[in-house]
Amino acid sequence: MLKTTAEYHDGVSSNVRQVEIVFNDDASIYLNGAGVSRLHLLEDIGISPRLGNIPRVLTLPDNASCHVADNDIVDAYLKMHHQGSASSLIHLLESRIVYVIAALLFTVVFSWGMVEHGVPYFAKKIAFNLPTDVDRALGQGTLETLDKIVFTESTASAEIRQRLLHRFDLMKQQIEDADEYQLLFRHGNTIEANAFALPSGIIVVTDELVELSESDDEVIAILAHEVGHLVYRHSIRMAMQNSAVAILIATVTGDPFSTSSLVVALPTILVNASYSREFEAEADDYAYRYLLANNVPLEAFVNILERISETETESRVENFLSSHPATVDRLRRFK
Numbered sequence: 001m002l003k004t005t006a007e008y009h010d011g012v013s014s015n016v017r018q019v020e021i022v023f024n025d026d027a028s029i030y031l032n033g034a035g036v037s038r039l040h041l042l043e044d045i046g047i048s049p050r051l052g053n054i055p056r057v058l059t060l061p062d063n064a065s066c067h068v069a070d071n072d073i074v075d076a077y078l079k080m081h082h083q084g085s086a087s088s089l090i091h092l093l094e095s096r097i098v099y100v101i102a103a104l105l106f107t108v109v110f111s112w113g114m115v116e117h118g119v120p121y122f123a124k125k126i127a128f129n130l131p132t133d134v135d136r137a138l139g140q141g142t143l144e145t146l147d148k149i150v151f152t153e154s155t156a157s158a159e160i161r162q163r164l165l166h167r168f169d170l171m172k173q174q175i176e177d178a179d180e181y182q183l184l185f186r187h188g189n190t191i192e193a194n195a196f197a198l199p200s201g202i203i204v205v206t207d208e209l210v211e212l213s214e215s216d217d218e219v220i221a222i223l224a225h226e227v228g229h230l231v232y233r234h235s236i237r238m239a240m241q242n243s244a245v246a247i248l249i250a251t252v253t254g255d256p257f258s259t260s261s262l263v264v265a266l267p268t269i270l271v272n273a274s275y276s277r278e279f280e281a282e283a284d285d286y287a288y289r290y291l292l293a294n295n296v297p298l299e300a301f302v303n304i305l306e307r308i309s310e311t312e313t314e315s316r317v318e319n320f321l322s323s324h325p326a327t328v329d330r331l332r333r334f335k
């Protein structure tokens with residue numbers, strides 16, 4: 001039998017009464033004093049888990065309760081009746097700094113794992129299952145933004161455009177689900193000789209790129225690379241990876257502002273970020289296979305990329321040569 005004092009709350013009035021609480025060996029609890037005399041079975045009483053030295057709350061069947069400051073007696077009694085494990089685990093977790101550090105480490109490792117593996121995995125899953133409407137809205141939205149901030153109408157001759165559109169159609173015929181793919185011409189201005197793929201199958205080629213090319217094959221080689229980005233859904237995956245990382249950071253740091261602003265910033269992310277080397281390599285592979293299968297000389301890709309690199313400035317939308325040290329490696333197999 002264990003005995004201590006408790007504060008009794010009748011659950012109706014705000015009165016607090018000091019009572020004696022007796023923990024009987026037969027798993028019953030007896031409250032006595034200040035006009036209170038109650039006997040209850042342990043199994044009918046709710047007992048709050050131990051949180052440091054905060055008094056335990058014992059809730060009686062009629063919602064009356066008593067607060068017991070002596071946690072050790074409550075724990076000893078629960079242990080005697082084999083009910084201690086759950087509440088003492090919480091106490092253990094909360095009282096041991098080592099568990100706090102372990103939890104922190106877990107958060108860090110988990111976040112790192114999410115960024116390194118989880119985010120790209122889910123971004124890929126989502127990108128390939130994105131409703132067509134969403135895909136289309138993202139592509140159109142991005143194009144509209146670019147039309148406002150950089151592009152002007154194309155000045156390329158109708159004849160060149162017709163030729164390239166015809167070859168792009170032939171390319172489309174070799175791709176599954178390419179009905180939505182479209183080739184658009186724009187004057188690039190500050191972004192100069194360039195081409196890039198937007199969600200929903202929009203490929204934009206700048207007049208400057210067309211002018212820089214010495215044959216249609218060279219433009220086709222670039223388009224094949226861009227189609228590679230479309231087929232693997234790189235633009236949407238990149239946008240989601242970038243925003244997911246930021247959302248994750250916002251979640252961990254508890255700064256929701258960066259989360260909501262990111263949704264708004266999606267087109268900007270698409271425009272400003274360059275693809276990872278992994279994505280570029282995938283698109284190169286695609287171009288390589290296409291050129292081989294269609295008897296387009298591989299030099300076409302090498303020549304146009306080398307010419308772009310000679311005229312390159314910092315302000316590209318898709319920086320073809322953003323990973324400079326890799327450029328030589330990239331082109332090696334095309335040579």
Ligand SMILES: [Zn+2]
Pocket residue numbers: 225229275280283318320
């Ligand atoms: Zn690319």
